[in-house]
Amino acid sequence: MQRRNFIKTAGLVSLAAGLSELTYGTENFLLPPQNPLPAWKGFNLLDYFSPNVPSGKQKTTAEHLKWMQDWGFDFVRIPIAYPCYLKFDRSRNITAEEVYHIDEQVVDQISELVTTAQKYGMHVSLNLHRAPGYCINAGFHEPYNLWTDEEAQKAFYYHWTMWAKRFKNVSDKKISFDLLNEPSMREDMNDQHSKQSAVPGDIYRKVAKAAAEAIRKENPKHLVIADGNNVGNSVIPEIVDLNIAQSCRGYYPHAISHYKAPWANKDIDNLPLPKWPGQVGDKYLSRQMLEEYYQPWINLSKQGVGVHCGECGCWNKTPHDVFIAWFSDVTDILSKNKIGFAIWNFIGDFGVLDSGRSDVDYENWYGHKLDRTFLNLLTKA
Template sequence: MQRRTFIQHTGLLAAAVSASGPAVLASTPAPAAKNKLPKWKGFNLLDFFSPNPAQSRPATREEYFKWMRDWGFDFVRIPIAYPAYLKFDRSRNITPEEVYQIDEQAVERIDNLVAMAHKHGLHVSLNLHRAPGYCINAGFHEPYNLWRDQQAQDAFNFHWNMWAKRYKNTSSDKISFDLVNEPSMREDMNDQHSKSGPVPGEVYRKVAKAAAEAIRKENPKHLVIADGNSGGSTVIPEITDLNIGQSCRGYHPGIISHYKAPWANKDPENLPMPKWPGQVGDKYLSRAMLEEFYKPWIKLVNQGVGVHCGECGCWNKTPHDVFLAWFGDVLDILTSNGIGFALWEFSGSFGVLDSERTDVAYENWHGHKLDRKLLNLMAKY
């Protein structure tokens, strides 16, 4: 709170107490805490999302950052698969030794993307979407398990120390380090639909603490963020004392955000049609369920822990009007509690550009198809 605002509030409160006695003071609700993390808003950029560079998305162009800035956004999250910047024989499974074989040219490409974002005034969150020994997505055979094997944790710390060293002299206003995307315990790391659950709290604490120390060894002021447990959905109480921010998700409920997505549903073609609000299958979907879902995250903000929503959005099979009605409630709940957000993604099936939705009247934007209604909704917050 600025000094002038504080004085104004203090003066008004003193006048009220003077006029009405101590009962007024007793009945005045405590103000909500200010989020320790800025209310950044922006996008995820998937340039380095694939573990195989040959399968990478088209590169983000510098003009995209100018558009983001001009539209009022100030944040990009870069989810990285660590094998994307390694040198190894991709015709076979990676070995533990090869996890340390950094490809300097590949790392420089990531640096270049970061530099473009910084040039246009955007904060960058570097995230290991695939870390040594863990990824919420299948499609790459890990040589060990991040949550069970010290060897994987040592490699994890090595990678984060490397990134922290590269940005040793970069202000936390400009860069942050998001440790690992959407932690969970999956029974079969190679099966996208295998049963999963939360990482045991003491295990998550051990991994996050060691990685944060590896980062802050280079600069004690580096900003560290940890994704929520159970795939990003739940608060991690075990790390609230570690000066680590936490990142929630804006995908609840999945029947809205991931309607017909084959990687999220075993039988994507036989799902009830989403509505918002409304009865969908055996549940009534409404803003009230969202408010309940985000209560622990809002409580975390009020406990003095920084919170940001690192991913949110909706795949392109959900009817557009349903998506926007639901997403408006998500963004309103988050931002009214000082929590910023990043859409998954800028350009692509979840994005504001080129989403390939069949029920949108797109605007032509420099050769791209712009979802202006979605952009306007995001800009509103």
Template sequence: MNRSAFLKQSALIAAGIGITKSLQAANVTATNKLPKWKGFNLLDFFTPGAIGALTTKEEHFKWMQDWGFDFVRIPIAYPSYLEFDRSRNITPDEVYHISNAAVEKIDTLVAMAHKYNMHVSLNLHRAPGYCINAGFHEPYNLWKDDAAQQAFYFHWNMWAKRYKNVSPAKISFDLVNEPGMREDMNDQHSKVSAVPGEVYRKVAKAAAEAIRKENPQHLVIADGNNVGSTVITEITDLDIAQSCRGYNPGLISHYKAPWANNDPEHMPEPKWPGQVGNQYLSREMLEKFYEPWIALANSGVGVHCGECGCWNKTPHHVFLAWFTDLLDILSASKIGFAIWNFTGDFGVLDSGRTDVAYKDWYGHKLDERFLDVLKKA
């Protein structure tokens, strides 16, 4: 993007913030190009070694539908559908070795979701050369190496070809989870900063073209820069929707989470609202955080919150107070959401929280209070 175009798009976002405040003052409902999808992330193929049976069952989709949800995001680690020698690090050549049997398992999950009228968002949680999580040795860097970028485009073209005849109302493609410029691609706690805007634009544009080569109507979504937190002003002219996150502040959402904190056992006790460490946490800070995202939606770029929720170590009453405010802010601007996850430590089922009075739900432990918050959003 040239400097003139960049300044124009940045001005639109800045103007949008003012428009959003005016709309709020006038009690006018904001607009969003994307539907207000509500649902969950399904983690069947989330890890590089996820090559076994599906953990999401058909009854799970029935419950989602009965409870009023219409969206699932499927974060996928690309090695989960490859054939290669897993006793050693993957080579760049092996990144192209697609396993038809593994891909068909993903097809099965997508088909089940569609049976229950869920919109499916396919996401590369681990793309060739990048993942927000370590634990699998990447042979190159998505943001720096052409070989990684070419592999990235190949994978998206493969998925687009597979679903070329599926309506964009039923499927979308979320390019890469929570982009960041990590100093060491294979070190979980190495420093992460925003991907340079021109680099993100180059990669997103080429990936979208690889997808739309199969079907020009395919819906493409890009996660916010700097680990999903910031609007990507450099791509607002590319007909690519954007995905924010519902994890702010991390002191609440990732309290004592070892993958997100260097010293998880010595984090300050979370409160909402209240003073936590050197910050006062409140609804006002959330409103300020989401202003650019609401402005983006009002400017005509579709926005969805592809991941949100809270790990199970945060006290339940604090989690619900914070999350009610967060969803209220998103909902007012018709921005939908997907909880990470459906069953498990962020979910409405079997979260493992020790301070919840669960309801028995067909052998699962249901967090009814959390589910009520989601149904009302």
């Protein structure tokens, strides 16, 4: 190549590289903004998902994390029920005062899991699956309501301050803080089947803003994520200016993902058999409906707001071929739009190991039952 042409070509490459680094927020950007979050892929780890003190029955090991790494995954989300790391009398309902009684020994155990996961190349997202005053699931009696009671909000900020301080010096490349799992406004905070709706936007903004400020007081670079409103399904326009990423879900439609799941259906014995694509009950289920569902999230990422799918997958009662057909479309839409995702669990009903499906030809994997078809789908997405 002639020297003049080489210099010209090199200059164009340098210019393109510089333009690609333009960030959202400048008035005259030349390229459309991209999803600022990496397209992480991985799993939720359920070690501390229960309000009860962890028993070790579902303990994630270094070997499990090594498998994830070897298979090409780089993300774990750790949903935590705050009561599991508290000291209080569990023979009765917790009091508002006891919400502050931290059990440092359990907090140390959670911190050890975070550190081990990072050792195996995982970005770790800490999530309060149950926060003071709210959880999408019943089974533990909350003393107040996060959205309406100031005392619950103060406790919420206190817990996030503790976690942010614990990981104060950890890079945002290695850890993020997912504020609250699947927020909604529920009539009875202790009855998951009671009437629910989206959290009013101004209230969600108030709580998310204060929690993010508490976290970033410890480290202004901490990465904060907020789950979508209305049980994770809806974009939160009220917080787009707060430098908070948002997390969508991969459970739509529930007729596929939660077929016969008792916590999601009142009558599990009279549900139409899932099909994909196909007519299920009074709706025709298809890829088009998925594309319409995810379009607001895609648009959000194109505005320069970070988007990740923090939970997705399918319970084990959906026929396997239907699940794979549906989830192939889900992951294809997310991946084409550079949105990463995390399967609800690694080992268990939603997972690639020991899912308990009756219609899978499992492969033996070090004593576990591996759904190789599902794993192949994930690694190719």
